[in-house]
Amino acid sequence: MDQIFHDDTLLTGTGADAVARSLFDVARTLPLICPHGHTDPVWFADNAPFPDPAALIVTPDHYITRMFVSQGMRLEDFGIARRDGGPVETDPRAIWRRFAENYHLFRGTPTRLWLDITFHRLFGLTAPLSARTADESFDRISECLGAEAFRPRALFERFGIEVLATTDAALDGLAAHEAIGRSGWQGRVIPTYRPDQITDPDFEGFDAALDRLGEMTGEDTGTWTGYLAAHRIRRAAFQAKGATATDHGTPDARTADLSTQDAAALFDRLRRGKAEEGDRALFRAQMLTEMARMSAEDGLVMQIHPGSFRNHSKSVFESFGRDKGFDIPQAAEFTRNLAPLLNAVGQAEGLRIILFTLDETTYARELAPLAGAYPCLTLGPAWWFHDSVEGMRRFRDTTTETAGIYNTAGFNDDTRAFPSIPARHEVARRVDCAWLARMVADHRLREVEAFEMIEDLSVGLARRAYRL
Template identity: 55%
Template sequence: MTQDLTLNPDRFFSPDPARRTLARALYQSVKDLPIISPHGHTDPAWFADNANFSNATDLLLVPDHYVLRMLYSQGIPLDALAVARKDGGPAADPREAWRRFAEHYYLFRGTPSRIWLDHVFGEVFGLEVRLSTDTADLYYDTITEALQTDAYKPRAILDRFNVAFLATTEGALDPLTHHAKIMADGWGERVVTTFRPDDVIDASRPDFAGNIARLGEITGEDTTSWRGYLAALRDRRAFFKAHGATASDHGHPTPLTANLSDSEAADLFEACLSGKADDARQELFRAQMLTEMARMSLEDGLVMQLHPGSVRNHNRTLHEAFGTDKGADIPQRVSYVDSLKPLLDVVGNDPRFQLILFTLDESNYARELAPLAGHYPCLRLGPPWWFHDSPEGMLRFRRQVTETAGFYNTAGFNDDTRALLSIPARHDLARRMDARFLSDLVMEHRLAEDEAFDLMTELAVKLVRKAYKLPMD
């Protein structure tokens, strides 16, 4: 038995009629504004090659770690979902994997994944019945057939949903071949890269020494020395900036920073490179490198983003069999006030520097992050991230940070997604939740109505452009 797929036009607004009416008007004022997506993990090859996607499973199921983690938590093995093993072992046929996904779609009731996927199914592919065992083949065929048309090529999708700016994320050693092609095709101001140097500044990685050697080969610098290593990083930052980068991104386990002397930093680098540094010394090196990256941001103008608090690849067995980004990254508690002080003592008062902070530890919002961003001119608060990119997460964020940091010390919205078609869904949800929050403030006489409409435009497009130093038009 099939059920209708219904996307209520007033979804996520208050059930109170007056608040709902105002939220609807606020949302309508920005719903068609361009989408600015300054931080994400979509594949640049999509936009360089502009080739058709193969099928529904490869586009919507296999890359989505939110979906994979829920299904895996219910005992469904990843190879049954067409996820490839590192050893080349067999994975399920894409259609069979989709059928298994449809059979278990009920697991996503009440989750953000359900919100995003239903939006994609209804708004992008025009499906009018709910995904279920009975409709699995209808979905698979409808989506897969649509993906073979020109209208669903990656660049056409960006045009269709008015994605005016999109950043991908690449490691420091990436040759940026795809971005070179994107630039050659005249798309270089619309799809850009982001500099993610974790591969060459995280000494706990088993490939750290090899990566440093490769860094030296690429740049022609002596990366066995501290000064040569820093020069090589400056060289790579310049290379990324030449390919459109406006920001760097740092996914460290903690936000710890340090400000060692030059000789102390050189000794620490030597210990890390030789494999003699223990866990504490490796953490200190990451801390020092955040401060070094901040100094370099003063030189080249790249906006700095810090995404701490995730224990990556927590499930060792899964990581060994399938690799990274399979839904086994888990949040942990972190602290910002003491951790960031060494960096802020160096660059925190310099108006040329901009650091956008994210968290997976929501207990930090009111206690640490909002007071920090409400004082230091270099700090902006990134939107609710990862597990908190949800209706309740967005409301918790606004309620906990606004009274201390205000709206203008936040960085708008970014979707941080690997799933191309979830971009319009996520931005639509963010705009709806901001409309709801602002309508509450107006109805409680804490904000004038005209100010709420001004803020909707700020939150949808202007603040994110300012935070990432993008053109305002």
């Protein structure tokens, strides 16, 4: 019978295979630090069983569903709800069979690697997923999900997660996080402040969101000073629930540093519906600098995720909403765009900004030199479309020569797919072990240094970068 996953995957061919294996023997024992992701805190608040294999693995994962859409299949056929309430497939076994029949589409992709590890390690599957094994695998996973050992908190503990950060909208009341705290469960699940809905005028419902922000905080969000004060109140509420970071998804990395008078006038134009050409982009740019100022004050680590053309397909967005696989990378510039922010607060004591990119051409040209100079800047790991074996290797090869590894944030899984978290960390650790082993084989590292570095790459860097 074919083997789903080989234990030497990614570790051989290094020129120092024994070193790579020994490094991974260390890495595989270390806890998981999950400082940035999109898992649902309700899972851990309620600790209810996951419903079925399709709802857990297929339907919520846009890495999976976008591949099927690219081959002419419909989102409805994989259980994705329509905004208009139109008909969708509701039979989980039918969804799973369709998934299994088309599993070959993922050959060679990181999604295939993560899934194979998950099927093998978590659910004990012994045969590769296919049309032939669809029902058998569905029944096996369903049986597992019915057991206490597969409830969210039990899996959290089984995975060896030390801390897991969710990503929560600025207007989220954080009820799930409060419930986790009241439950007495010792798992550390913390929120992350994501204010896009109240910092991006192009976000749907922006004006209503600002009104709601005022209601939640008691501040007058019709004024610039009241609006900024409301942010500070919400940030403090997140910190009270354990948050150590903020997260900002922007089309680009543009920043601005307007005078207080000009910023207030800009905000007033937006609130009165009198925005001029360029005002929306300028406001986003100004708010990145304002968020950096607040991070210098309150110590929250600031993550900036620029360079995604969100909701590229208007029809998919209108029919199904956000995060359905139609966010497409675009070119990004950092050196000039970040200059206003960095000149304003780049030397502020205590400020930490983690930069991500979907434009790999910026690694060696811009990001590594910036992080190698400014004490507030740290490089986030290979992100999203580049969260792959080759993407991780390119990241290490092109940033280490300028920034080293100690100006990087280690690894984060950035996932909605909870069962895949250990697999994603395992792939990253295997890649790093092989990369370090090649450095040892080239006599660029001493072996003892490689063992110190794999602990940092696996856990130490993320702990320090996110103040965990």
